Amino acid sequence: MSLKSFPKPSELPVPAGAEGWEKIYPYYLVFQDKLKDAEDAKFWFCDSQHWPTVFKPFETIGGEFAVKCLGQYNARHLMIPNANGIEFRIHLGYLYMSPIPVPEEKIAGRVPHFEQRVGHYFQNWDELLRQWHVKVRGTIDEMETLSFTKLPDMVPMEDITTGKAKDGSEVLLENYDRLIQLAYQNWQYHFEFLNLGYIAYLDFFNFCKDVFPNIPDQSIATMVQGVDMELFRPDDELKQLAKLAVELGIQPAFSNTDDVQATLDAIAVAPGGRRWIRQYEEAQDPWFNFTVGNGFYGHDKYWKEHQEIPLGYIADYIRRLDEGQQIMRPTEELIAEKERIVGEYRDLLDGEAQALFDAKRGLAATAYPYVENHNFYIEHWTMGVFWRKIRELSRMMHAEGFWTEPDDLLYLTRNEVRDALFDLVTGWGVGAEPIGPTYWPEEIERRRGIVDALKTARPAPALNTPPASITEPFTRMLWGITTEQVQQWLGAGEEVEGGGLRGMAASPGVVEGIARVVHDSDQLAEVRQGEILVATVTAPSWGPIFGKIKATVTDIGGMMSHAAIVCREYGLPAVTGTGSASTTIKTGQRLRVDGTKGTVQILDAEEPELVAGPGTHSHSHA
Known part of the structure; x- marks a missing residue:
């Protein structure tokens, strides 16, 4: 049987031990009793694609910056005729989104602005994208200069003789605010081109559906896909390093990659090992600014700090090469297949339709690689530096007795961190004990309990009644939330x-x-x-x-x-x-x-035998 709607937020049970969870997040991120009727009238879907695990309070920053900045490009920069941004709330620790339509009577008025603005980007694409790289790199470079070190017992004598008249605490406070602002800055840049990539693709997609009613969605995607994408570079670098290791015959050095130092030492003394190490070190900047997660969580492990991860991948590629496997992506076949599909569809058209097909496909193929490549610069590189600096701050405050675990700062919201920092510098400045060490450890334990309790329940895929049709381009292309798919979830497909x-x-x-x-x-x-x-x-x-x-x-x-x-x-x-x-x-x-x-x-309905993979000890959370 099929249902007409998903549960309302208030109908979902709160896991035992998570009572009062709403208070650990900022007020504007949770559903409000006073707005219940309005919020229940909207359809919300869970973005478990980007936020698959429960937020610790500090980690909401990624959700807030990403969704806010996505929306501003639809609603304020590009004036997309039929789509504003996306409203978002956290419910039971997970992020829910509700696309905001443009009222019917306002759509036509936005069209000329949209055409003018999007036109500017598409006409100056290469130059604007070059500037984008400069802006983003500048933000990352400035982030790298920020540090959070313990304040000294007394200001240096030269601060007295030069009349500096400041104690250094202002730098600590400014660096924290600046770090937050720089992350926000790169998130604004993140969407400068991303929405355009989707627009160009959707325009070509809709054109193809119009002229070739039976064309599979995949054929359209194949016609614009980039083969040489920066997002594949980290992985490609590892493959090249595996090939070099086989060429040099240094496979035995990779027997236990969990011990990073021993592995690198063994390579260094092997014949040709120095050459390998040189290539390995060159690959790290920037390609090891890469996480096994998605950059949105404080626990995401980056290759740069956890080199057992890339070394383990290299060891696996070496094994596959030694077994005679082909490890490189089949780039030539992909290009040939793409050209074959483009040619076959293009030949079905002539005259103006063919010219339109060429123009729209060309634009989509230019804009499309950005859809993946930006990910390396923002989610991986920018956020990698951001989380590293946040850990540095958390550990400095941990050493000052503010919390029990080195990374416990993540249980504070970002504005509470400002308060805690001011508490720290006040105590230090006047020569008294700060209040934090008696306040935060207990409060963090309470919040840790709530977060752990929220993790025991999987999120509902959606909330409330879905609309008759879903038009917002991101919702459809990125999340796969289409009118048909939502009906399928409700059991009506x-x-x-x-x-x-x-x-x-x-x-x-x-x-x-x-x-x-x-x-x-x-x-x-x-x-x-x-x-x-x-x-x-x-x-x-x-x-x-x-x-x-x-x-x-x-x-x-x-x-x-x-x-x-x-x-x-x-x-x-x-x-x-x-x-x-x-x-x-x-x-x-x-x-x-x-x-x-x-x-x-x-194909087999009965309970399977559990297959334990190498290095597994428990499947209780699967």
């Missing part, structure tokens, strides 16, 4: 033959294989050769495992989600936006994934 799940046909092909359900990046080591990856969502940085798996199935994500794009680049079938694959499917079950139709069949 077509049944999948033989039982199973339906989602977006995101990357073509049909395969059968054993499922491996992954809920977070720490479980990636469990994935075995030839398995089918089933996840809430995949991060772009999971690139190295796409060479191991046969197909991908996700709970959320559209044609432009990372899982869809990466699977197309690796020639693997993918079904995205199924709504519930990661909670329905169990590791070890046999699946048939049809990425051309968008269906996933579970």
Whole structure:
């Protein structure tokens, strides 16, 4: 049977131990009793694609900056005729979004502004994108200069003789504010081109659907995909390093990559090892500013600080090369396939229609690579530096007795951190004890309990009644939240033959294989050769495992989600936006994934044997 709507926020049970959770987040991020009728009248979907785990209070910064800045480009910069931004709330620790439509009577008035503004970008694309790189790099470079060091017992004598008349605490306070502002600055830059990439793609997409009514969505995506993308560079660098290691015959040095120093020492003394180390060091800047997560959480591990991760991937590539496997992406085949599809569709048109096809496809192919590449500069590089600086501040305050664990700052909101910092410098400045060490440890323990309790429940995929149709471009392309998909979640769509799940046909092909359900990046080591990856969502940085798996199935994500794009680049079938694959499917079950139709069949209904991968100890959280 099918339902008409999803639960209301107030109908979802609060997990035991999470009572009072609303108070750990800023007031403007939670549903309000006074606005209940208005908020219940809106449709909200859960963005577990970017925020798959519960927010600690400080981590809401990523959600706030990303969604606010996305919206400003729709609503204030580009004046997209039919779409404003996206409203967002945190409910039970997860982020929910509600796209804001433009009132019917205002759409026409926005069109000329939209054309003028978008036109400026598309006419000056290369030059503006070059400036974008300069701006973003400038922000990152300034972030790197900020530091949070303990204040001295007394100001140096030269501060007296030069008449400086300040104690250095102002630098600490300014650096914190500046760090927040710089992160905000790069998030504004983040969307300067991203929305344009989607607009150009959607324009070409709609044109194709118009002139070729039966064209598969994937064929449209194939016609514009970039093959040489910066987001693939970190992974490609590791492959080159694996090839060099095999060429030099230094494979034995990679026997235990968990011990980074011992591995690098063994390579250094091997014949040709110095040459390898040199290439390894060159690859790090900037390509190791890359996380196994997605950059939105304080616990995300970056390659730069956790070199056992890239070294482990290199060791795996070495093993595959030694087995005679092809590890490079099939770039030439991808280009040939793309040109074949472009040619076949182009030949079906003539005259003006063909010229329009060329122009629209050309624009989409120019703008499209940015959709993935920006990710490296913002989510990975900018946020990598940001979290490193936040940890430095947290550890300095931990040493001053403010909290019990080195990274506990994450349990404060960013404005509470300002208060705690002022408390610290006040106590120091007057020669008294600050209040924080007696206040924060207990409060942080209470919040830790709430966050842990919220983690025990999976989020509802959506809230309230869906609208008759969904038009906002991001919602459709990135999240895969289409009118049809939402009906499917409610159980109103077509049944999948033989039982199973339906989602977006995101990357073509049909395969059968054993499922491996992954809920977070720490479980990636469990994935075995030839398995089918089933996840809430995949991060772009999971690139190295796409060479191991046969197909991908996700709970959320559209044609432009990372899982869809990466699977197309690796020639693997993918079904995205199924709504519930990661909670329905169990590791070890046999699946048939049809990425051309968008269906996933579970071929054995009974409980599977648990397949423990290497280095696994427990599947309790799967």
